[in-house]
Amino acid sequence: MERVPVSEGLFELNDAGEGHLIGARCGACGRWHFPASADCPYCAGEQCQARPLSTQGTLCLFTTVTNRPPGYEGEVPFGFGVIELAEGLRVITRLSATDAERLRFGMPMRLEFVRLHVDGDGREVVTYSFAPAEASR
Amino acid sequence: MTVAVEIAGVGLHPFGRFAEKSVTALGVAAVRAALREAGSGPQGFQAAYCGTVYSGVAAGHKVLSALGATGMPIVNVEAGCASGGAALGLGVEAIRSGRCDTVLVFGIEKMPRGIIRSSFFEPWREAAGLAVTPAYFALRAQRLMRDSDVTAEQLAYVSVKNHRNGVHNPYAMFRKEFSLDAVLGSPIVCPPLRLYMLCSPNEGAAAVVLRRVAGERPRRVFVRAAALRSHLPGNVLGEHTPMSGLTDDSMPAPSELAARAAYEEAGVAPEDLDLAEVQDTDSARELLSCEELGLCAKGEAGRMIAERRTDMGGPRPVNPSGGLLSKGEPLGASALGQIVELYWQLRGDAGPRQVPGAKVALGHTVGRGANASVVILSL
Numbered sequence: 001m002e003r004v005p006v007s008e009g010l011f012e013l014n015d016a017g018e019g020h021l022i023g024a025r026c027g028a029c030g031r032w033h034f035p036a037s038a039d040c041p042y043c044a045g046e047q048c049q050a051r052p053l054s055t056q057g058t059l060c061l062f063t064t065v066t067n068r069p070p071g072y073e074g075e076v077p078f079g080f081g082v083i084e085l086a087e088g089l090r091v092i093t094r095l096s097a098t099d100a101e102r103l104r105f106g107m108p109m110r111l112e113f114v115r116l117h118v119d120g121d122g123r124e125v126v127t128y129s130f131a132p133a134e135a136s137r
Numbered sequence: 138m139t140v141a142v143e144i145a146g147v148g149l150h151p152f153g154r155f156a157e158k159s160v161t162a163l164g165v166a167a168v169r170a171a172l173r174e175a176g177s178g179p180q181g182f183q184a185a186y187c188g189t190v191y192s193g194v195a196a197g198h199k200v201l202s203a204l205g206a207t208g209m210p211i212v213n214v215e216a217g218c219a220s221g222g223a224a225l226g227l228g229v230e231a232i233r234s235g236r237c238d239t240v241l242v243f244g245i246e247k248m249p250r251g252i253i254r255s256s257f258f259e260p261w262r263e264a265a266g267l268a269v270t271p272a273y274f275a276l277r278a279q280r281l282m283r284d285s286d287v288t289a290e291q292l293a294y295v296s297v298k299n300h301r302n303g304v305h306n307p308y309a310m311f312r313k314e315f316s317l318d319a320v321l322g323s324p325i326v327c328p329p330l331r332l333y334m335l336c337s338p339n340e341g342a343a344a345v346v347l348r349r350v351a352g353e354r355p356r357r358v359f360v361r362a363a364a365l366r367s368h369l370p371g372n373v374l375g376e377h378t379p380m381s382g383l384t385d386d387s388m389p390a391p392s393e394l395a396a397r398a399a400y401e402e403a404g405v406a407p408e409d410l411d412l413a414e415v416q417d418t419d420s421a422r423e424l425l426s427c428e429e430l431g432l433c434a435k436g437e438a439g440r441m442i443a444e445r446r447t448d449m450g451g452p453r454p455v456n457p458s459g460g461l462l463s464k465g466e467p468l469g470a471s472a473l474g475q476i477v478e479l480y481w482q483l484r485g486d487a488g489p490r491q492v493p494g495a496k497v498a499l500g501h502t503v504g505r506g507a508n509a510s511v512v513i514l515s516l
Contacts, residue, residue, distance in 0.1 A: 006264050006265045007259070007261035007265075023381075031371075031383065033381060034381040035380060035381075041370055041371070042370045042383070061276045061279050061280055061374075062279070063272055063275035063276055063279060063327045063329075063330075064325075064327060064328055065266060065269050065272050065327055066324075066326060066327065067326065069263065069266065069268060069269045070254040070268075071254065071260060071263025071264060072263055072264060072265075072266050072268075072269075074264075080266070080267075080269065080272040080275075080276075080327070082276060082373060088383060088384045089381055089384065090373040090381060090382050090384055091380070091381045092267060092380050092381060093267075094265065094266055100328055116265060116266070117264075127264075127265040127266075
């Protein structure tokens with residue numbers, strides 16, 4: 001089945017299912033942001049360079065979405081939280097683990113890509129998510 | 138010398154669900170009551186500011202058109218949950234500048250049901266499951282539990298307390314007590330938040346007539362400050378619901394910025410407050426608000442609630458109206474609903490909800506934008 005990203009420019013993903021989020025680093029203040037923009041959201045610098053973000057991070061905060069929110073066609077429940085990356089960036093993300101018993105503050109997490117739903121053209125719509133790093137290793 | 142601004146009259150349409158009434162009709166009821174108390178006719182003010190989020194084009198104009206109260210500038214103000222606070226701030230400035238003697242400020246709303254759908258979020262963010270407002274609430278709640286030693290029972294107790302207060306508020310949507318067990322046994326929405334720990338979006342209207350102080354009036358209520366602030370860049374759990382932010386835990390939240398500005402503007406310290414109406418869209422939000430507003434020290438919210446310091450009869454009651462947990466939240470009207478309640482409290486007209494001897498009071502709202510509003514009133 002053909003796969004399409006939920007939105008262009010958020011991440012790069014190859015046919016083997018490996019990929020990374022695309023952040024950007026400001027040439028003026030040196031700080032990172034996500035999703036990537038040419039304009040720096042911290043200092044209004046105009047020379048932000050899009051770069052791959054770390055695919056590993058640590059878990060800051062986490063919860064579970066139990067009811068289907070408006071505009072969402074995927075499955076519930078799903079995890080939701082904040083991941084801290086080495087770039088000094090915290091990313092709001094889905095979490096692949098919904099069982100809070102498995103999650104703890106500061107645990108290592110790794111990026112993965114998950115299917116949201118199948119669109120009207122029969123394509124699999126995918127997005128980014130983070131899962132406990134040890135789970136599939 | 139600074140021009141002193143007083144509240145000359147207030148009006149409140151109950152918060153709830155009113156399928157048979159238009160948002161315009163809700164506004165007309167509140168505005169009519171406020172103008173009546175102020176002794177003001179439909180041409181008795183020189184500017185009007187209407188807070189609303191979901192009411193569409195020229196919503197404030199429609200309310201005032203129904204009353205023949207047009208001709209003056211009418212400005213519709215959208216600042217999320219703080220829309221009414223933003224409108225109030227503009228009204229205060231219009232009087233302080235000397236441009237107006239009397240200003241009408243009102244807020245109106247008819248909210249859609251369920252999880253609030255917001256045009257703030259791009260469609261793909263909804264599709265990806267990243268546009269879930271209560272999930273953001275839950276992350277802030279989890280952080281508060283971790284950093285301030287707040288237990289699930291204490292979160293639930295905030296809801297118990299506010300519902301107990303709300304029983305006495307004829308303008309509230311829910312006028313029923315809930316036991317701790319009932320709150321802790323209600324369905325999980327996003328852990329640690331359960332259904333009875335979350336407020337319900339609804340409908341309502343509130344209006345306030347502001348006037349430059351002149352002559353004598355008993356129990357006069359002054360607007361001492363009306364501050365509005367937004368988020369600082371990079372604040373990942375700020376109410377602007379970003380997709381990322383910086384690793385920086387020292388960054389002040391929008392409510393802290395607004396509180397600092399308001400205390401300075403009013404020349405008032407948190408210790409001077411007799412009561413407060415604060416944002417309690419969820420029960421953790423009330424505790425976080427208390428920390429951000431300096432009603433307790435950072436990290437002390439758990440102890441504050443354990444010692445029942447914010448109960449009616451405690452040293453400084455919080456949300457004697459029952460809060461948004463009891464009243465529900467009509468975005469554009471909620472901040473001014475607090476102001477109406479605080480006006481009644483300061484004038485000794487709050488009936489069974491009265492905080493005895495209240496002289497200085499604070500109203501606080503925060504939400505999408507981010508927008509945070511802090512208003513300080515005093516006798």
